[in-house]
Amino acid sequence: MKTVKFFSIVFMVLTVGIFSCSKDKTTTPTAPLVTKTVSDLVADTIIGFAASGQPFGAGKYTFFSLENNAIVPSSDSATNKWDIAFRGTSIITNSGNSGPAQGGGFVFTGLFDDLKTIPADSAFKTDNAPASYAITSGSNKGWYIYNAPVNLITPIPGRVLVIRTATGKYAKVEILNYYKGGVTPAATATDEEKLKKQRYFTFRFLFQPDGTKVF
Amino acid sequence: MRLPLLNILLLISFAVNAQQASTDSLFNRNLEEVVVTATRSERKLSNVAVPVTLIQQKTIRQSGSLRLPDILAEQTGLFITQSFGKGVQMQGLSPDYTLILVDGEPLIGRTGGVLDLSRITVGNIRKIEIVKGPSSSLYGSEALAGVINIITDRSNARKLQADLRYGRFNTLDASLNGSTRMGKLSLGAFVNSNSSEGYSLRPNAVQKTVEPFWRLTTQVNIGYDFSERTHFNLTTRYNYEDIQNSITVQNLGTQVLSKGKENNRDLNITPTFSHRFNNQIKTTFRGYITQYNSKQSLEVKDQLIGYNDQFKQEFYRIENQTDIAFSDDHNLNAGGGYIREFVQSNRYDSLQTKRSNQVGYFFLQDEWRPLKNLSLIGGLRFDANSAYASVWSPKLAVQYRVTEKLRINASVGRGFKAPDFRQLYLNFTNIAAGSYSVFGSLVAKDEVLRLQAAGQIDNILPVFEKLTDLNPETSTGLNIGAQYDPSKKIKTRINFFRNDISNLILTDVIAYKTNGGQIFSYLNISRAFTQGLEAEASWQFNTSFNLSGGYQFLMTADKDILDAIAAGEMYKRDEQSGISSLLTRQEYAGLPGRSKHMINLKLFYENPSQQWFATARAIYRSRWGTSDIDGNGVINRDDEFADGYMQLNVSGGRNFARGIRIMAGVDNLLNYTDPENMPGMPGYNWYVSMSFDFGKFKQTRKQ
Numbered sequence: 001m002k003t004v005k006f007f008s009i010v011f012m013v014l015t016v017g018i019f020s021c022s023k024d025k026t027t028t029p030t031a032p033l034v035t036k037t038v039s040d041l042v043a044d045t046i047i048g049f050a051a052s053g054q055p056f057g058a059g060k061y062t063f064f065s066l067e068n069n070a071i072v073p074s075s076d077s078a079t080n081k082w083d084i085a086f087r088g089t090s091i092i093t094n095s096g097n098s099g100p101a102q103g104g105g106f107v108f109t110g111l112f113d114d115l116k117t118i119p120a121d122s123a124f125k126t127d128n129a130p131a132s133y134a135i136t137s138g139s140n141k142g143w144y145i146y147n148a149p150v151n152l153i154t155p156i157p158g159r160v161l162v163i164r165t166a167t168g169k170y171a172k173v174e175i176l177n178y179y180k181g182g183v184t185p186a187a188t189a190t191d192e193e194k195l196k197k198q199r200y201f202t203f204r205f206l207f208q209p210d211g212t213k214v215f
Numbered sequence: 216m217r218l219p220l221l222n223i224l225l226l227i228s229f230a231v232n233a234q235q236a237s238t239d240s241l242f243n244r245n246l247e248e249v250v251v252t253a254t255r256s257e258r259k260l261s262n263v264a265v266p267v268t269l270i271q272q273k274t275i276r277q278s279g280s281l282r283l284p285d286i287l288a289e290q291t292g293l294f295i296t297q298s299f300g301k302g303v304q305m306q307g308l309s310p311d312y313t314l315i316l317v318d319g320e321p322l323i324g325r326t327g328g329v330l331d332l333s334r335i336t337v338g339n340i341r342k343i344e345i346v347k348g349p350s351s352s353l354y355g356s357e358a359l360a361g362v363i364n365i366i367t368d369r370s371n372a373r374k375l376q377a378d379l380r381y382g383r384f385n386t387l388d389a390s391l392n393g394s395t396r397m398g399k400l401s402l403g404a405f406v407n408s409n410s411s412e413g414y415s416l417r418p419n420a421v422q423k424t425v426e427p428f429w430r431l432t433t434q435v436n437i438g439y440d441f442s443e444r445t446h447f448n449l450t451t452r453y454n455y456e457d458i459q460n461s462i463t464v465q466n467l468g469t470q471v472l473s474k475g476k477e478n479n480r481d482l483n484i485t486p487t488f489s490h491r492f493n494n495q496i497k498t499t500f501r502g503y504i505t506q507y508n509s510k511q512s513l514e515v516k517d518q519l520i521g522y523n524d525q526f527k528q529e530f531y532r533i534e535n536q537t538d539i540a541f542s543d544d545h546n547l548n549a550g551g552g553y554i555r556e557f558v559q560s561n562r563y564d565s566l567q568t569k570r571s572n573q574v575g576y577f578f579l580q581d582e583w584r585p586l587k588n589l590s591l592i593g594g595l596r597f598d599a600n601s602a603y604a605s606v607w608s609p610k611l612a613v614q615y616r617v618t619e620k621l622r623i624n625a626s627v628g629r630g631f632k633a634p635d636f637r638q639l640y641l642n643f644t645n646i647a648a649g650s651y652s653v654f655g656s657l658v659a660k661d662e663v664l665r666l667q668a669a670g671q672i673d674n675i676l677p678v679f680e681k682l683t684d685l686n687p688e689t690s691t692g693l694n695i696g697a698q699y700d701p702s703k704k705i706k707t708r709i710n711f712f713r714n715d716i717s718n719l720i721l722t723d724v725i726a727y728k729t730n731g732g733q734i735f736s737y738l739n740i741s742r743a744f745t746q747g748l749e750a751e752a753s754w755q756f757n758t759s760f761n762l763s764g765g766y767q768f769l770m771t772a773d774k775d776i777l778d779a780i781a782a783g784e785m786y787k788r789d790e791q792s793g794i795s796s797l798l799t800r801q802e803y804a805g806l807p808g809r810s811k812h813m814i815n816l817k818l819f820y821e822n823p824s825q826q827w828f829a830t831a832r833a834i835y836r837s838r839w840g841t842s843d844i845d846g847n848g849v850i851n852r853d854d855e856f857a858d859g860y861m862q863l864n865v866s867g868g869r870n871f872a873r874g875i876r877i878m879a880g881v882d883n884l885l886n887y888t889d890p891e892n893m894p895g896m897p898g899y900n901w902y903v904s905m906s907f908d909f910g911k912f913k914q915t916r917k918q
Contacts (some may be wrong), residue, residue: 071352109784111786111797112794150842154845155788155793155846156786157786157796157845158784185845186854187891204794
């Protein structure tokens with residue numbers, strides 16, 4: 001019984017191998033998709049403190065093109081040149097009332113590498129600031145959690161930002177860190193250090209240029 | 216409050232009255248060890264079928280303990296937690312789930328679920344009984360993990376004893392304890408003052424780690440024997456606590472120094488009347504009147520911010536317990552009672568609103584020995600309530616004596632903790648920090664609907680619909696163990712335990728305000744377990760040396776987290792790369808604040824003439840989870856733990872003639888500190904003390 005099972009597995013593996021080999025020969029070769037990592041993307045770092053003691057930045061978003069893996073100048077904020085933008089913990093998409101394009105996105109629960117195909121029934125959302133965003137804002141609601149006792153912001157593990165780009169293509173993004181150099185300050189670090197080093201995004205992403213939802 | 220003054224006056228009268236020497240020395244050895252807490256009736260320790268630890272006064276004295284947490288910290292399987300005062304973790308369960316009794320009556324006044332055990336002085340404790348495992352079948356609410364019963368010295372021998380101790384951080388502790396007997400009337404009184412200037416573990420911080428405090432405890436017992444069979448006793452205990460707080464408050468971006476004050480008062484009055492009809496039947500009526508008053512205020516100079524919080528709790532109980540001995544092998548305990556409880560606080564609505572609850576209960580316990588070496592105990596209690604669902608709490612225990620040296624015990628029981636007033640009625644909105652609100656489960660619906668009508672609610676979550684009846688938190692606990700005493704000098708004990716807890720009450724977001732603030736309430740949403748193994752051994756080497764040790768192995772988990780791990784829905788984040796991956800069962804470290812290993816090792820020495828004594832006690836605790844850092848809400852990464860540590864305490868002393876005793880010691884000799892996770896541990900802590908026994912003084916003079 002066991003040997004029969006073994007042989008059938010060997011047979012299956014062989015046939016699949018032969019089948020995929022022949023398939024490779026017939027399709028035109030495409031460049032393999034490469035996951036890219038962006039480090040220390042500055043997202044409206046803190047420049048002062050309000051009378052209430054609340055820290056504030058200049059209030060400006062940093063725009064980013066996933067298609068070109070490059071920061072887009074803010075003068076191009078009203079164009080289709082950018083896909084997502086960062087300001088503090090807020091992440092916007094080029095959609096709804098955030099930008100002119102038909103982008104959007106949602107927060108997927110699962111692992112970056114396991115997300116091979118965006119599920120067909122996924123609901124892409126668009127921005128409707130300030131009421132709602134495609135990438136849900138707020139602690140423990142979207143991509144991050146704020147740990148009040150130690151005053152630190154941490155990306156929630158197992159969250160993937162699925163993005164529909166400005167040109168209607170798809171990408172997946174994982175936020176890796178919110179602090180400078182990709183290192184979260186120690187819980188015992190001073191509040192000053194925690195505030196000085198925050199709002200620096202490190203993230204990795206995979207952009208699918210062929211317009212499909214398959215990575 | 217006039218009471219303390221009265222007590223002091225009483226003590227002075229004892230000084231005059233103490234003519235006769237006391238016959239009960241502190242140092243009587245090998246007394247028959249009898250416990251009352253496990254079965255609510257006197258039983259020999261070796262006959263009890265559930266895990267019981269007994270701490271005698273002598274051990275407490277020689278260990279140089281001042282407050283209850285000092286001596287509990289040295290017991291196997293107990294850990295002293297440090298949030299909202301000092302609480303005790305037993306069988307891996309939080310302090311909320313251990314019932315604290317003084318002479319069989321529950322102490323009230325918990326903050327955040329924790330009863331600050333520092334409120335209790337050990338100065339007049341005769342013994343401490345610790346019963347592990349669910350005991351709600353006898354004691355009702357809060358007895359999930361177990362019961363700690365502090366039995367005070369109510370002896371009616373003529374004596375008067377004074378104690379004075381001074382130590383690091385200007386800690387001063389003074390006690391006077393006296394008792395006398397006049398025919399059928401016996402009187403006892405105790406007063407203790409305990410103060411310290413506190414300490415700072417962070418030299419540059421304005422705020423001290425422990426602020427200066429002063430505590431006063433007084434207790435008076437009056438006993439009257441109507442006859443051999445009929446006794447009356449009245450105990451009054453009063454506790455006062457005053458804590459200074461210097462806090463720096465962030466205001467308009469600048470640091471403002473502010474003066475805070477905390478004041479806690481605690482009064483207990485216990486009248487007891489007992490009558491023995493005959494050799495078979497005894498009945499006891501107990502009354503209990505207790506109040507807890509807490510005031511916390513913060514004043515910031517020239518500012519309107521700050522607070523003035525008040526909390527007042529009243530608890531009144533009447534109870535009867537009747538013990539019937541059908542035969543030597545068959546005993547029945549039956550009882551019932553009624554509780555009326557009130558709470559007023561400006562954090563629940565207003566100070567004028569009195570919230571109340573009523574509980575009626577009865578319990579039955581049958582102890583039967585069908586065979587000479589087999590005893591069975593069955594117990595059942597019913598608690599009916601006005602504020603939440605009623606509860607049945609059964610318990611079954613078996614003891615089998617395999618030989619004179621080996622006994623096997625097993626017990627299974629249910630425990631519960633009733634929702635407290637905070638969980639039912641809290642009405643708190645923090646305007647400063649994000650404008651969040653916390654509403655008790657009974658007021659949350661009305662409050663949210665009221666805010667909605669005022670247009671302040673953005674979004675109500677589905678969980679809001681579940682807000683109605685908060686059920687008591689319940690547990691089922693299993694204890695299986697054995698005691699093996701190979702000789703009179705060597706005693707060993709082992710116990711396996713497992714507690715399955717359901718309906719755990721946690722806060723959860725029920726709605727969002729239009730300004731982004733979250734609204735929380737209390738819901739029965741969590742399930743957990745704790746399990747482990749406890750082993751103890753003691754070796755009386757000769758008349759002088761006693762070596763003992765204990766070990767607890769503990770495993771805990773949130774069952775919902777385990778389900779999520781099994782379903783592949785729990786993730787973790789790598790510290791270096793930041794990349795997420797699946798969390799495995801092995802990586803999940805269970806509930807925070809629990810150490811997997813706890814070890815104690817104690818050596819007690821006393822010279823044969825009992826003049827000199829010395830002790831050395833080491834306590835080890837392995838690392839424990841503190842807070843989540845990688846964002847998944849659970850403890851799994853190495854940087855989410857506090858370091859394990861060892862604490863070494865030593866003491867020694869000498870008894871002189873005329874009842875004088877001098878003692879000195881150092882707690883935490885290795886000077887271990889961890890300001891972040893162990894703020895209540897001040898580094899090494901030395902002390903010297905002196906006691907004086909007036910009775911012995913006169914006795915020696917007469918000779």
